[in-house]
Amino acid sequence: MNYPEHIAVGLVLGIAILFFFNSLNLFSVVFVGLCSILPDIDHPKSKVSQLLYFLVFALSFIFIEPIIQKYFAFSISIVLNLLFSATIIILWLAVKPRHRGVTHSLLFAVAFAILAFYFYGLGICIAGLASYLSHIVLDKF
Numbered sequence: 001m002n003y004p005e006h007i008a009v010g011l012v013l014g015i016a017i018l019f020f021f022n023s024l025n026l027f028s029v030v031f032v033g034l035c036s037i038l039p040d041i042d043h044p045k046s047k048v049s050q051l052l053y054f055l056v057f058a059l060s061f062i063f064i065e066p067i068i069q070k071y072f073a074f075s076i077s078i079v080l081n082l083l084f085s086a087t088i089i090i091l092w093l094a095v096k097p098r099h100r101g102v103t104h105s106l107l108f109a110v111a112f113a114i115l116a117f118y119f120y121g122l123g124i125c126i127a128g129l130a131s132y133l134s135h136i137v138l139d140k141f
């Protein structure tokens, strides 16, 4: 299935869940849309892998930066975050999982959902997980 179809199904599912949890806003919709194509990050020509570097830096600044800032000054935390992001990208390129491997697994989806729950709460977590899982299910057809 192509990425527009993954995004369409993921958004329909995710927005319904976000509406149910009263968590519907621009950020949550973008997050849910991203979750619908995130499993294909293991495919070198997928849209999401073409955004890999940007995504790593963006996710690092969203998830890791607040933690680093608790212990270091802002300027040092930016440098540490850039080093962390570069390390993640180098490790990813070194490991390079096969297509439809670990990123298309339930384990990876649950790990991602735990992170989303920690940072964004239950509504966005469940909507993101549903969107992510819709991708895995749709890839079976």
Ligand SMILES: [Zn+2]
Residues within 6 Å of the ligand: 039, 040, 100, 104, 135, 139
């Ligand atoms: Zn896929």
